Amino acid sequence: MNRTELHMALRTLPFLDARRELGDRAVELSADPPKLLVWHPEAIDWIFRHDRELSHPGSRSLRPLFGDDSLLWADGPRHEAYREVLGPPLRGRRLTGYHGLIAGAVHEAVDALRPGTVVSLADWTRRLTLRIVGRLVLGRVDDAVLDAFSAWIDRALGSRSRTLAHRFLRGGLPRSGPDLDAALVRCARDGADSDSRGAGRDPARDTGCPATLASLMLDADGPLADLGDGELRDQIVSLLFAGHETTASAAAWTLYRLDHDAALRRDVTDELADVPDDVPAPARTPLLDAVIQEALRLAPPVTVAENRTLPQDTDLLGRTLPAGTTLTTSIYLAHRQPDAFPDPLRFDPSRFLGRRPAPRHYLPFGGGTRRCLGAQLGLLEIRMIAAALLRRRDWHCVNPRAGVLRLRGHAMAPSARLRMKVTGRRE
Template identity: 30%
Template structure:
């Protein structure tokens, strides 16, 4: 017998406020009452949305794309003020598939080894600057340093820009813009359109609008320069997008290229910076983990053999456990029921919005015993399916930059651990909090460079 889906009975406005202010508390409270599936009234997706965190249900949702469930880009509208509406995140159907196929090669294969040297050099430069600026024995925010590293790397991958005035301007403006949404309070404007009012440069949304305009101008200037001086031999993503063409032979418009670049820049550095920050926090919180990791890293014959470092089992387990206990993305991209479907003994009607809850999935006790504890060994002891461990989402909207993010994370951690001596400035537990549409460490994690 099919039953109705349990629905959180708190009034809608209160749910919306709690979802923005304390998403972890909101999800955990709901899951204690309704462990596998529940209906929520959170803002940003419509009137109601069904949360799933049971692996088989998530598999059914993700492996029946376009049959039982579709994945319309328009449901990601909360990101439109930042990303525009022409990037791979916002596209649908065949256009989404083709754009994805165009972008994917930039993050796979032989390019990884080339990125290895870049990642090492950028990491070394950032930490040497900390030394030069007399950060020794005084606290610095780890997440700021990680964002500096990841932003430089993604600028190189996307634009081929490593130095120069335009690169530095983009780096500065991108950092400033992402900091505008660094807390639940400042992130609220993304969820409540009534707060998206340009009341001048000193208003929060007005400040965002002006910074976004400056970033847009820099990106369009770079596109125009590449049109005027084409270099087909270049391997950055911008060159690939400019040389691409649709079935009718026409290339992408400048607006389409712009939106794609902006999406890759933002998604490609914010999330990775957060993941690397959490990893450093746990490694330096647990001496046994750090000791095992250093022992494994020091046994690598050639410290510049990036692929050997990438394949290290314990380093991989530490990164996976970091992404499990603190998934940067709380949710999969939403799906819509195409035709009435049965899910976990419940009937879902057409047009119902369904979403996979990555955070709750990663904290299921039957999958991950002692789920609140950091235990890398769990990834050495068993293999988890793509529907049990999914820090990069799944299905047709799985993160295109997954391979680069994992590679970057491992090479950055290895470089820091082998060359610099860090310790936590404060032993108090660090909690996750909302940062835009993601979860990040509250306070940025203070560490000392010894």
């Protein structure tokens, strides 16, 4: 690892901010083998258009966490099989089958917020989204299993200094351990067995969606029927992490931004008054949707998209890149380019009222063949969390200066010190 790559690893956000101020659109992190961090819109567009031709080696730092068989860096037919199995229930009309489940979890979490309660905003959204995705993936999983999963992730990623120590001094981030692995696999197989007998289904499910994503992966007639315990463990861990950590961060940033601007909060609350149901559709709540999109622009779920490796020499960025070059897209920097977003550091939801930037400029969930499978689910959860809290509770952040970007792995959460105090009920 050379000096540039080490600087990127140790002081990620200052390093990226310095590149933005220099007006760069790409930086070479290493020369042998070549590795480039890119945020030039034409390069991003090229990557997404040619994604099927590229390989996806995954993250060196996160591979020990998720495992070698994670769907996040599967390639070829195996990757296509995972997207074929897991994609349909997480988008479009079939996603409505989970509305009741999500609403129930959100209202239970809001019910527990009694006047006078003070919570870490990021921790509160993280607990809530983990319970939601735990139910979607595993079914009626014991809270103790999810608590053990959360404790492991926090041990690995909760402290930036501890994460770096694991990575550089202890041989990599800590594994989950055999007991937790066994519990996750058992929950997945038990839930799938229950689902195959017609039990354990969500009563709100009227669209043919399976009760759990694990049951889909373990379907004896599906393309993943040969899933062994090791590969199943890697997928459960990947789905639980990707399905809650990034959504929780985006929800926390959305709530922080709404608290930070009293007039904006009032306008969004008025907008919600005309949409009484639990699931505010973007078309009926355009201002809330714009706030979420702008929060995702300034604090995208992850700083970088997946690594891509060129299979052959390629002309790109004004040079010939040799076969084996790895390209990593900087979502963080793509979202901060003044030609796409004037005054890019200013929070301005009006950027998203009546318009959607092109994917080469705005890519909070990545793109190409690796675009996040749970993008629509995550946006749905954020809308439902924000709507429920604005409608049912009076609250404010007691220390808004703590609303600064903090890295948890590649995710960007608010500082754990950012606190929300509930001051009253609105119901």
